[in-house]
Amino acid sequence: METKSLYDIIHDSSENGTLPRDFSLPPVSDAKIPFADGARDGIAIYHMGAPEITDDIREGIKSAVTAASDEDFKCAGELFHALSEKISAIRAIDELQSFIIENRDSLNAKNLYDCSVHLMTESADRECVKFGMSMLELFNIEGNEKLMKAVELIGLSDEFTIFAVFIMSRWENGNERIFRLAQDVHGWGRIHAVERLEPETDEIHRWLLREGVNNDVLPAYSALTCWEKSGATELLRDSDLSDEDFTGIANLIDALLDEGPCEGISAVENNTEVITGFLKVAQNKNLSIDDYVIIRNIRVKFEDENSEIVAKCGEILSTENCRTCVKSAEKSGIVIPLAEELGIDFKDEVMRQLETDFGKNFYLCWELMGDEYRAKTIEIFRARLQFGRLLATPSDTPLTGGEFQIHNQLNAIVQSLKDYPLEGTDLIEFSLNCGPSQDRHLALNVLQNWVNLRRMPLETLLPEMFTKIRHKIRIEPDDDVREKMEKLLNGEIDE
Numbered sequence: 001m002e003t004k005s006l007y008d009i010i011h012d013s014s015e016n017g018t019l020p021r022d023f024s025l026p027p028v029s030d031a032k033i034p035f036a037d038g039a040r041d042g043i044a045i046y047h048m049g050a051p052e053i054t055d056d057i058r059e060g061i062k063s064a065v066t067a068a069s070d071e072d073f074k075c076a077g078e079l080f081h082a083l084s085e086k087i088s089a090i091r092a093i094d095e096l097q098s099f100i101i102e103n104r105d106s107l108n109a110k111n112l113y114d115c116s117v118h119l120m121t122e123s124a125d126r127e128c129v130k131f132g133m134s135m136l137e138l139f140n141i142e143g144n145e146k147l148m149k150a151v152e153l154i155g156l157s158d159e160f161t162i163f164a165v166f167i168m169s170r171w172e173n174g175n176e177r178i179f180r181l182a183q184d185v186h187g188w189g190r191i192h193a194v195e196r197l198e199p200e201t202d203e204i205h206r207w208l209l210r211e212g213v214n215n216d217v218l219p220a221y222s223a224l225t226c227w228e229k230s231g232a233t234e235l236l237r238d239s240d241l242s243d244e245d246f247t248g249i250a251n252l253i254d255a256l257l258d259e260g261p262c263e264g265i266s267a268v269e270n271n272t273e274v275i276t277g278f279l280k281v282a283q284n285k286n287l288s289i290d291d292y293v294i295i296r297n298i299r300v301k302f303e304d305e306n307s308e309i310v311a312k313c314g315e316i317l318s319t320e321n322c323r324t325c326v327k328s329a330e331k332s333g334i335v336i337p338l339a340e341e342l343g344i345d346f347k348d349e350v351m352r353q354l355e356t357d358f359g360k361n362f363y364l365c366w367e368l369m370g371d372e373y374r375a376k377t378i379e380i381f382r383a384r385l386q387f388g389r390l391l392a393t394p395s396d397t398p399l400t401g402g403e404f405q406i407h408n409q410l411n412a413i414v415q416s417l418k419d420y421p422l423e424g425t426d427l428i429e430f431s432l433n434c435g436p437s438q439d440r441h442l443a444l445n446v447l448q449n450w451v452n453l454r455r456m457p458l459e460t461l462l463p464e465m466f467t468k469i470r471h472k473i474r475i476e477p478d479d480d481v482r483e484k485m486e487k488l489l490n491g492e493i494d495e
Helices: 006-013 039-047 055-069 073-084 089-102 109-122 126-136 145-154 161-168 174-184 188-196 202-210 220-230 232-236 243-257 271-282 289-301 307-317 320-328 336-341 347-356 358-368 374-384 401-416 425-432 437-454 463-472 479-489
Strands: none
Touching: 006 109, 006 126, 006 145, 039 089, 039 188, 055 073, 055 089, 055 109, 055 126, 073 109, 073 126, 089 126, 089 161, 109 126, 109 145, 126 145, 126 161, 145 161, 145 174, 161 174, 161 188, 174 188, 174 202, 188 220, 202 220, 202 243, 220 232, 220 243, 232 243, 232 271, 243 271, 243 289, 271 289, 271 307, 289 307, 289 320, 289 336, 347 358, 347 374, 358 374, 358 401, 374 401, 374 425, 401 425, 401 437, 425 437, 425 463, 437 479, 463 479
């Protein structure tokens, strides 16, 4: 049976020029670590330095491009696939394009063009598609509307958006078409499109301000870009700032406060003045619960840096309207810290939410582990967890596929037990029986913490668990998990 190309999968899944929000490409069968569409390349761009281009990689590029130039597209595909096992297309793109440009006089341009289109539209290999698009970027395809639409179509997949944007940026109306694409993608694709979108029109300015950071990955990745391109600093000086623009600025600031993945608020020029200006505007707005949560986040961020900002946040958070909003808000994970600070009881409501919509609110177990609620919370997880779908032969594979959410539910309650020795031992044991190595890591971390808290070896604390681990270590494929097992079996106690 002929394998369907990734382009055809995207084409057949699209409707009215968009893909379903839950669309994802078929998983890579031999991938040790599964990535969401676009995640592998996104991590490479934002978290990895420049790649080392070895002679072996250069030779691989030369061989694949030469095969393409010789019109041996099958061989070129095989060689690009082999190359992708050494370096991903996103990290090889500069070297690939430089080689083609430097050797353009000896290469057959038509064959390279045809091969790039062939790989983009006919390959079932993700990296081969990307190598094809990387070559296609070197050609002027304006006027070939059919091929231009094909580029836009395949760009709807977060896996290929950045390569489509590279190609589209060379078109006369490329920025306008990148803008349309940015609105139709929601994961890593939106992050990449926003990064390369120029704010040429008022519509783009407005969208970057109000929607640009709203991606399914992490708003922080696009926060600084959206702040700068939307002109948010200047807008804050407007005495007649609209409610919609205020909300957009608030969301941008909240995303800027998260500087874990990339530069944020610290990279904003005169950031303390910006925050002070925002708080001044906020005092004259009818604030929502989301606004109050953001203002609390600002206070936490500047707690040790700027007493004036902290004081101004305190004034806003101490208002009666803030208390009213918190009392009436659904107590999600972001509202709970503010409710705690204001002395507003919320745990009965959280328990109700956990019981009524376990699948959505399971993570709130962290807030219910005090003495009054802990036993009931553990019982809810025992009743709601689908244990039959959790048991599997231990392996060194990470969480994948449709079971991801179920394992997340187990992991949430297991981690919540770390400070409560001997409670929920059956849940710990289920984690030790699970296939994904992450489950076993977390269970062993909890057991080690119990051992540390009680100051006694596992063999004394939980003899039956000790015996089970002694048997499990014989079949454990993950070196790190095995090391944690050995530590428990050796009776080691951390100081």
